[in-house]
Amino acid sequence: MLIPQVTPIQPINVIVQQAPGMPAWIIALISALAGGVLGFAGSLAMEYTKPYLTRRTVRKHLNDEFVANLSRVEAASRVLVKAQDSSFTDKSFALLTVDSILSQNKMDRFETYFSTQKNAVYEVDTNQRLIDFYFLLNKRPTDVVGTREHAETLQWLDRIARIGQYYVSETKMEYTPVPNINETVYLRIIEAEEKGREQARH
Numbered sequence: 219m220l221i222p223q224v225t226p227i228q229p230i231n232v233i234v235q236q237a238p239g240m241p242a243w244i245i246a247l248i249s250a251l252a253g254g255v256l257g258f259a260g261s262l263a264m265e266y267t268k269p270y271l272t273r274r275t276v277r278k279h280l281n282d283e284f285v286a287n288l289s290r291v292e293a294a295s296r297v298l299v300k301a302q303d304s305s306f307t308d309k310s311f312a313l314l315t316v317d318s319i320l321s322q323n324k325m326d327r328f329e330t331y332f333s334t335q336k337n338a339v340y341e342v343d344t345n346q347r348l349i350d351f352y353f354l355l356n357k358r359p360t361d362v363v364g365t366r367e368h369a370e371t372l373q374w375l376d377r378i379a380r381i382g383q384y385y386v387s388e389t390k391m392e393y394t395p396v397p398n399i400n401e402t403v404y405l406r407i408i409e410a411e412e413k414g415r416e417q418a419r420h
Contacts, residue, residue: 285395288379351381
């Protein structure tokens with residue numbers, strides 16, 4: 219029996235040629251290094267900018283709340299000034315209007331930031347005018363009655379308004395008083411009563 223001769227398999231030579239350009243592993247290494255550097259730089263930048271952003275946010279929130287509250291204090295003060303030379307009944311009505319105006323005051327943002335980010339509040343309120351403003355706002359005279367109540371409440375409001383104006387001046391903030399509907403209604407009622415009395419005289 220004849221066994222056919224098997225031709226041996228010829229070796230196959232594979233030539234791998236490198237693609238033109240930079241090797242892939244170097245590109246990957248450079249990308250990783252660049253990402254690490256950028257990440258570190260971003261973290262470092264945030265460490266420096268975060269306090270600034272926090273302070274700016276705190277200042278905006280505190281000032282927005284403060285402007286509304288100072289506007290109400292000034293409106294309440296104007297109501298009492300209007301009733302200064304009036305009868306006891308008119309002064310009592312003015313005091314009721316003041317109660318309505320001041321009941322709208324809010325200090326949620328101040329209390330929140332003062333309890334959670336006290337340092338940021340001190341940086342915004344360097345002379346502690348805002349702190350004094352809110353402290354005094356919570357100290358309304360309560361041991362006075364009759365005509366003394368009108369006079370002492372007016373003095374109390376004037377002190378608060380003065381502290382508020384110091385804060386406005388020292389922080390160089392733009393302050394535009396917010397009109398108060400309770401003051402507007404009060405002035406219209408007083409104006410109508412004055413016209414009625416004037417007509418009754420003639």
